[in-house]
Amino acid sequence: MRRDGLTTGKNSRGDNQIVERFLESTLESVDEAEELALQEAEKAGVPEDDLHKIAMAVRESMVNAVVHGNRYNAHKKVHLSVSKGAHEFVVRIADQGDGFDYEHLPDPLAQENLLRHSGRGIFLIRAFMDDFQVRRLDPAGTEVTLVKYLVSK
Amino acid sequence: MSVKLSTRQVGDVNVVDVAGRITLGEGSSALRDALRDMVGKGQKKILLNLGDVSYIDSSGIGELVSGFTTVTNQGGQLKLLNLTKRVKDLLQITKLYTVFDVHDDEAGAVRSFA
Numbered sequence: 001m002r003r004d005g006l007t008t009g010k011n012s013r014g015d016n017q018i019v020e021r022f023l024e025s026t027l028e029s030v031d032e033a034e035e036l037a038l039q040e041a042e043k044a045g046v047p048e049d050d051l052h053k054i055a056m057a058v059r060e061s062m063v064n065a066v067v068h069g070n071r072y073n074a075h076k077k078v079h080l081s082v083s084k085g086a087h088e089f090v091v092r093i094a095d096q097g098d099g100f101d102y103e104h105l106p107d108p109l110a111q112e113n114l115l116r117h118s119g120r121g122i123f124l125i126r127a128f129m130d131d132f133q134v135r136r137l138d139p140a141g142t143e144v145t146l147v148k149y150l151v152s153k
Numbered sequence: 154m155s156v157k158l159s160t161r162q163v164g165d166v167n168v169v170d171v172a173g174r175i176t177l178g179e180g181s182s183a184l185r186d187a188l189r190d191m192v193g194k195g196q197k198k199i200l201l202n203l204g205d206v207s208y209i210d211s212s213g214i215g216e217l218v219s220g221f222t223t224v225t226n227q228g229g230q231l232k233l234l235n236l237t238k239r240v241k242d243l244l245q246i247t248k249l250y251t252v253f254d255v256h257d258d259e260a261g262a263v264r265s266f267a
Contacts, residue, residue: 027178052208052239059210063177109248117219120211120247127246 015085023078025070025095030062033080037091040082044089046148053128054089054148060121061093061144069095069142079143087150088130094143102134102142156180158187166198166263167191168234172205175213184213188220188231197229198266202259204235214247221253230254234262 019040023029037058041051062078070076076096083090106113108120126132131147156173169187174180191199201217203209209217217233224231232254236244244250256262 030177056208056210059176063210063212067177114248114252115218115222117215118211120214123247124211124243 015083015088015090017081017083019080019082021080023080025066025072025074025076025078027066029078030059030066033062033078033093034059036080037082040084041089041148044084045150046089050148054091054146057125057128057132057146058091058093060125061091061146064100064121064144065093065095065097065142068100069097071097084150089148089150091146092143093146094137094141096137096141098140099136099142156183158183160187160191163200163259163263166200166266167196168200168202168259168263170202170205174208175206175216176208176210177212181212181216184216184220188216188223192223192227192229197224197227199224199229199231200234200256200259200262200266201231202234203240204237206237206240209240209243214243214249217253218249230266232256232262232265234259 019036021033021036023033034055038051038055041054046054065078066072070078079092079094081092083092102122105122106119108114108116108123113119125144125146129146130149131145133145135143137143156171156175156179159170161168161170171184175184188199201220221231234256236255241250244253244255254265256265
């Protein structure tokens with residue numbers, strides 16, 4: 001299944017797509033996506049310090065897609081694509097869920113939220129990646145784009 | 154391997170040696186179960202040795218925080234020992250580093266329990 005904006009070959013940023021998977025909505029898929037992204041990031045020459053950050057951002061995004069987006073629904077897939085441009089390494093993760101209000105998430109650093117059990121995933125993704133974009137998909141779903149620059153800007 | 158937990162007694166402090174990954178699923182639930190079990194047995198001095206923890210995600214952080222509040226609400230203390238740089242960095246960017254009592258030396262950590 002393919003949806004708008006999720007094409008093979010050159011993606012919308014002009015980067016070369018190197019991996020594409022349609023994954024089950026399971027926690028095993030979270031590990032698989034993390035491992036795949038890590039392997040490709042190593043091949044792409046991402047510095048050692050950034051590998052763990054990418055792995056963690058992919059893990060958090062996959063958990064959001066599987067758990068909060070698709071809600072473990074066996075009929076829904078998570079679309080993973082990894083691409084590399086001249087100056088950036090890009091991971092896209094799209095679910096088929098109902099979406100979330102990413103512009104009004106509680107601040108996990110606010111004193112009243114510090115001891116909350118959850119709510120740190122998106123914050124950590126933003127902290128670990130150079131660029132992070134979220135967009136709604138039509139008719140349903142959310143796609144996140146994780147970008148790590150390969151050269152300092 | 155996801156996570157491995159083993160518990161030992163040092164004086165009246167329960168030291169939990171944690172190794173591996175504390176991530177959503179097996180890792181975070183194992184930690185949650187271990188802490189609930191200790192709190193259920195009335196153990197109030199718990200020292201989590203995270204020296205061999207290679208990876209912790211937001212779910213794992215959530216379990217640490219939940220464990221901390223559960224133990225504290227029962228009148229106990231939960232402290233952390235031997236943080237790796239990654240875990241320390243994570244706790245710092247999430248502003249949790251100052252919430253936990255963090256130690257680098259086990260003997261000193263054990264003595265710090267009142």
